[in-house]
Amino acid sequence: MDTQARLLLEKLLSAGEKESAGRRSRQAALTASHLADYRSFTSLQKKESFDTTMRAAQVEGAVKLKWDNEHTEDGFIRRVDLLNAGKLAGFLGVVLVQDQVDQAEVQLAPFAVRFSVVQELMAHWRKLRKARGLGPDSVSDWLDAIRAIEVFRHEISGEVISMPVREASARLFNDSKRIERITGALDVLLANNIEAEVREPAAVWQELGLFREEHPVRLAGNVTIERERVTALLDRPYTGLPAGTVKRLASIPTMIMTIENLTTFHSEAKRSCDEPILLIYTAGMPSPAWRAMYVRLLHDLPNGVPVCHWGDIDEGGFRIAAVLAREALSVGYVLLPCTVMHPDNVPEERRKKATPHTLERIRHFAQMAGWDELGEAVATAGFTVEQEGLA
Structure with missing residues (x-):
């Protein structure tokens, strides 16, 4: 030829x-x-x-x-x-893209109930569009990503995963770098949204309890914490501890507030480290080990102590809030949004116009968090803003 x-x-x-x-x-x-x-x-x-x-x-x-x-x-x-x-x-001697999509759909269809984004993915590919640079010829990447999520999130029941990403990859795929290569597919599947904002690889792995380098949980406030070997007051302005060593509260704070972004956490820690308010940095989407620690801290908290969250006013921020709300509810607490997250408290110059798709996703995750009113207010206002813009 x-x-x-x-x-x-x-x-x-x-x-x-x-x-x-x-x-x-x-x-x-x-x-x-x-x-x-x-x-x-x-x-x-x-x-x-x-x-x-x-x-x-x-x-x-x-x-x-x-x-x-x-x-x-x-x-x-x-x-x-x-x-x-x-x-x-x-x-x-080539395969039409539509035929590739048909073949991919046969392989991915069994997972469409657990991952509704699979249907979005098929529609995307049929329009000759790629997702994170991946077309229908990458179906093995998506199947491996699904396998990783199901193993680390579902199949290891009762065990909190906290493992170096390459060790986990070698155990699961006999390839220490496989998880790193399928990070794009993992991100889409975890967000369950093909249009979700691209996250840094470390943030994607963290959601599954995997890390390249393990980072301590940052906590701040005039609060005493019982740990693995010692019960002590948190240092000023904050203390970093391995999540697994944090056992329970040894004093009662007047409020527990989780904070999504590091800059805001540092500012609030310096401002209120001498007050009996427990601030916890989530580092974006919290890991399984972090979430287990969070549940332990809430478990013995008396009724009436507010449990709040301060995050980004965007799809990712509300998705994190939905996860935290689910964990709080498991021990009988309703997660409240920080008042600064309401659109009425966001200056016009810090607002970024959002697409209808993004606003619908915000509304969806707000409902999952039990924040229906806030979700509707944000959808009506039609903007997003990062947490640093609310400080």
Whole structure:
């Protein structure tokens, strides 16, 4: 098969697939501009090689050739129309994207109930769009990502996962770097949203209890904590402790507030470290070990002590709030939003206009957190803002 003819036929096939997916309105064809190099050939051997490949594609019923001289079909080819994308794909020995999607759907469909984003993914691929740079030929990445989530989140029941990412990857896949390579798919599946903001790899792994380097939990306030080996007052302005060593409260705070972002945590820790308020930095989406610690701290808290959260006013922030609310509810507490998160308290200059899709996702996670009123207020206001903009 002539190399230059093949390259042009591949381009023609791509145009045909875009036309089928509704991403191109013009009929797929190779026109004079595409054929300019071919039409400038001075070597008869090169021209005949090109023509032979094109004629073979026409014999297969894949294309229709138009010549300078339509009666004798000699001279140069002036136009190539696509007749049948499937036949052209067969001629080239490639698989149509739509066929790849069909094959991927068969493999991923069993997981669509647990991961509704699978249906979004299929629709995305059918429009010839990729998700985190991954197309339907990457189905093995998505299957491995699903496997990792199910193992680390569901199958190891009763065990809090806290493990170096490469150790976990080697155990699960016999490949120490496999989890790092499928981080994009993990992020989409964990967010269950193909349009979710791209997170740093460490934040994605943390949600599963995996880390490259383990970081201590930061806590602040004039509060006494019972730990693995000692019961002591938290240092000023804050203390960093391994989550697993934090056992329970040894004094009763007037409030427990979780804070999503580090800058805000540092500011609030300096401001209120001498007050009996327990501040806990979530480091974005908290890890399983962090969440287990959080439940232990709430377990013996007397009724009436408010449990609050201060996070970003965006999809990720409300998703984190929904996770925290679920953990708090497991020990009988209702998580309250910090008052500064209400749209009425956000200056106009710090607001960033949000898409309808983002606002719908905010509303969804707000409902999961039990923050229906706040979710509706944010959706009505139509903006997002990072936590630092609320300080």
